[in-house]
Structure formats: C-alpha cells, structure tokens
Amino acid sequence: MEQQPEKIQKVERLTEMPQEWQALRTKILENFESKTDGLDIERVKDFIKERNLSVTDFVIFEDEDIPLLQELFEKINNGKVRDAAVDFLSSESGGIYLQDMNLLLVRRYRNIEPLFEEGLLVHEMSHGSSEHLCYVRDSETEEITHPRAGFAIVGNEFSWGWLLEEGFADMMRGEYTEKNMLPENKEKILENLNEAGLSVVSGRLSLFPKGLDYEVPLKNVIRVTTSGISTTGDTAIASAALEMLCEKEPKLRQTLIEARSDIEKLRNVPKLINAIKPGLYLEIQKCGKGKAEFARVQNIIKEAIQNSK
Incomplete structure (x- = not known):
C-alpha cells in the first residue's frame, strides 16, 4: 500500500499582536498601579538599556491584587494565554514573561530586600528583551501562538532551549x-x-x-x-x-x-x-x-x- 505523505500544518504569519490581546494589555497597564514603593525602577531600566536590551512593560502585584488580575485574564479567548496567566497567578512563582502579550507579571515579596525584588524584575525583563517576535495563526484551528521565547522554542512536544533562556x-x-x-x-x-x-x-x-x-x-x-x-x-x-x-x-x-x-x-x-x-x-x-x-x-x-x- 502506498504510504500517504504526512499532512503539513499550515500557518499564517502575523505582523502585529492580535487586537484582543493588545486591548487587554492596554487595559491592565492603564488601570493597574504596580507596587513599586521602595524599588529603584529607573536603576533596573538603566541596567537593561546599558546592555542595549529592550525594556518590557510590567505589572508588579501583591496577593490582594490577584483576584482582579485573574478576572481580567479569564476573559481572554485564547486558552494558552489565559491558562498561562491564571496558572501563574495561582502558583507561588515569582514572575512570568507572557510572550504572547509582551508583558511581565512580577510578584512583590515583602520578605526580601528591595535589591532582590529588583533582580527578579531584571530576570523577567531579560526574558522580554528578545526582539525576534513572530505571531502565527494555525490555518485549521485559527489558534494564534508566539512560538519563540528568546533562546527557547515553546509549544513543541519537546523542550528546546530552556537552559540558555533561563540561564x-x-x-x-x-x-x-x-x-x-x-x-x-x-x-x-x-x-x-x-x-x-x-x-x-x-x-x-x-x-x-x-x-x-x-x-x-x-x-x-x-x-x-x-x-x-x-x-x-x-x-x-x-x-x-x-x-x-x-x-x-x-x-x-x-x-x-x-x-x-x-x-x-x-x-x-x-x-x-x-x-x-x-x-x-x-x-x-x-x-x-x-x-x-x-x-x-x-x-x-x-x-x-x-x-x-
């Protein structure tokens, strides 16, 4: 029996962030006040800029802010974007770079010195410094993804590049x-x-x-x-x-x-x-x-x- 060729998954490249994600991103940044008291945010930005890296928008939140952020993210249609944000907010992790929205979420810890909180922001901002941005839409499912996260490739069935990216x-x-x-x-x-x-x-x-x-x-x-x-x-x-x-x-x-x-x-x-x-x-x-x-x-x-x- 003649072997049938594997079906090739077709994708469409998008030049801009999907409008729904952009609208939510703007809403969060305009209506949420980050908990930056006691932190030297300008020093963080200067450190990033001195290395000719791009500065990414961010939200620094405390536990009391989680219900509002969860409510906002739960309204987004894309399951991967929604789940990544909601799962992070439900965890004890310190920060996440949502590459699909080009937005950082950073948890404010009051039990560590401000310098180390700033370091956490530097870590996440370093993830966001990659300018190799590309959105793709699956021609069958219509799902939109952002396949590259710096040195890592996301969305595959196997891991690729996480030691370099996290390192x-x-x-x-x-x-x-x-x-x-x-x-x-x-x-x-x-x-x-x-x-x-x-x-x-x-x-x-x-x-x-x-x-x-x-x-x-x-x-x-x-x-x-x-x-x-x-x-x-x-x-x-x-x-x-x-x-x-x-x-x-x-x-x-x-x-x-x-x-x-x-x-x-x-x-x-x-x-x-x-x-x-x-x-x-x-x-x-x-x-x-x-x-x-x-x-x-x-x-x-x-x-x-x-x-x-």
Whole structure:
C-alpha cells in the first residue's frame, strides 16, 4: 500500500499582536498601579538599556491584587494565554514573561530586600528583551501562538532551549545584584553561608541536595529576612552553567546579549558553543526544565570544558 505523505500544518504569519490581546494589555497597564514603593525602577531600566536590551512593560502585584488580575485574564479567548496567566497567578512563582502579550507579571515579596525584588524584575525583563517576535495563526484551528521565547522554542512536544533562556535571564539578574549590592550585605550573605557550613569557590557555591550535584553563582544567592539565605531557584543552576560557557569562550556573553535583537548573532551562538565541544549546543538545547535537568546538563558542560583544549 502506498504510504500517504504526512499532512503539513499550515500557518499564517502575523505582523502585529492580535487586537484582543493588545486591548487587554492596554487595559491592565492603564488601570493597574504596580507596587513599586521602595524599588529603584529607573536603576533596573538603566541596567537593561546599558546592555542595549529592550525594556518590557510590567505589572508588579501583591496577593490582594490577584483576584482582579485573574478576572481580567479569564476573559481572554485564547486558552494558552489565559491558562498561562491564571496558572501563574495561582502558583507561588515569582514572575512570568507572557510572550504572547509582551508583558511581565512580577510578584512583590515583602520578605526580601528591595535589591532582590529588583533582580527578579531584571530576570523577567531579560526574558522580554528578545526582539525576534513572530505571531502565527494555525490555518485549521485559527489558534494564534508566539512560538519563540528568546533562546527557547515553546509549544513543541519537546523542550528546546530552556537552559540558555533561563540561564541568560538569571545571569543578568546576578550581574544586577552584584553591581548594586552594598559590601556589608555581601558580607552578611557570606556569614550566613559559613554558618550553614557552605563555602564559595571561584564565585560559585557547590550544592548536593537529594543526590544532585550542581553549582550556583554567589551573586544569585539572596537574603530572605524571615529565614536567612536562599538561591534564585532552579534558574541559578542554569545561570552557573552559562557562566561556565562564557568563561571558557569570552565572546559568548556579549554574543548572547546581541543575539536578543540580531539574527546573525543568534546564529553565532551555536558556533561558539560547539567550538568548546562538537555537538554541545544540541545537548544544551535539548535540556528540559527544572532542577534535575539543569543540574544534569550543567555537569555535561563542566565535563566538556574540562576535556577541551
């Protein structure tokens, strides 16, 4: 029996954000007052602009604001956009970049120092800095999606690019906190680490929780006023992995920044990484999300660097 060719999914490229999303985005920004008291928002914007990255509109909210935001997002027709926003608001996550609407949602934490809240905004704004925007409409379902999120491709049946994307965002966050942290606050963090029996080598902290083995950058450790110290989560593992690559290949950091807006620089990223070890870029891009996956691929990167010339 003659094999039938697979049906090709046809999509239509859109040059602008769908009107419904734009209307909701405008309504949120015009009617919602972000909780920015005590934060140096201009310092955050200046940090982003100094790297020639684009500044993304944002909403900083507290728990009391969640019902209103949920009500607004639940009215949107697109299920993926609606679910992403509502699921985030129902979680304990710190922030999200809604790439379909080009909008940041950032949770305001009162139990961390303002600098670290600003760092959270830098992280999400770094996600929003990608200018490779493209909306597509499925010709059959009429569903509109935004398939690229910086270095990551979303909407596939498999993960692609999340270590680079999350690593980049948290590397920017770490650079921001390191640049603006007072010396006495850094000393407090080192004291807290020492009290916990943890040591820092070459600016990174080695951790071994539940059978895992990974490093996180010291600059991604934050002070929580109620419970001492914490890292910036799974993304700090990705940040350390990216730092290792940038230390091995000094051109990579600036190329990653320029790749947010320059397609040729975006194409250079795989070349620089594969120069460390052939095929390494593919191994990194296939990395899934989460602590275990980021730790696994971080160790692949460490081994590749150790074995390289």
